Amino acid sequence: MSAPRPGTDGLADARARIAHLRQxxxxxxAERAARDALSSWPGDAGLLCELAAVLLARERYTEALPAADAAVAAAPGDERGHRLRGLLLSMLDRHAEALSAAWTSVSIAPQEPVAGIAYARVLQRAGRLRDAAQAAGRVVTLAPSSADAHFLLADVAGDLGDVTTARRAYEETLRLDPEHAAARHDLAVLDARARRPGRALRGLIDAGRLAPAMTQVRSTVVAVLWQLSGRMRLWLVVATIAVLATAESALAARIVGGVVLLLTAGLGWWSLRGLPRGSWPVLVATLRTDRPLTLVYAVLAVCLLVLVAVVATGLGVLAILVWFALIALGLLTLVVGLARRRRQRTSER
Structure with missing residues (x-):
């Protein structure tokens, strides 16, 4: 690709092209176009900001910082250079410098929502969550019709543990922008934490359809499926006690076993009602990506088959097999949980 032709129109076109490619x-x-354009206009603050923004999006923070520094030096009165510099310093954990740069951006353009959003994000990453919440609230006041402003408020409120505000802000984000995949995902996380797995799965499937490249959707779906398996295990503990209590009577064992199977089907329908069409292939494919979870659901299916055998034969004593299976699943869940927490701690070091 040849460098753009110098000139005012060419410079504006180059900036617009880079911004479009980034969006x-x-x-x-976008990076290639920015570097080509800078060969013709090496000191242009707008192009330097575009390059910094592209590298920020690519998570190459160390490379992006010199471009942001150069943009600030070329145009110290332009808030964007300070804003990008603050975000980059924040991602590099240089929080004091990041706060100073982000505050400069807000001071230059106090009525600019994007400057306020960046300042709130820098405060959030620095651990100053209450200050971040105040900054996010001010951004919502400045731009009440901005989905990004409400999403910011929801995110910070979630970090503060203010679930009510977070949920309300996520819902407002989705009202303003129904295709905001991150808001759908994070609202589903709140549903999962509130023990609403069916609603959580609906939101996660919607988020995955809106943004197939969003990698955290799969891991969150897996977490919700683990949550559902835990509910199923607890229910089977109660059901097995009921069946074993009637083991001396074949008729009673058949009746109790049949009631348990009907209630299991009803609880399953109630938990997963309202899932969008075409959800089951997605859930099955996700389930297969986690081998321990696949094994858990396979054993749970065997437990249900044992209860079917109780209904068919009247041998309530067969339910003891479910006990052994549930004990094995409990041990498996414990081992998997400990191993994954250890792996997570190791990766965070």
């Missing part, structure tokens, strides 16, 4: 996530092309 449509063609980041390789």
């Amino acid at each position: 449509v996530r063609r980041l390789d092309d």
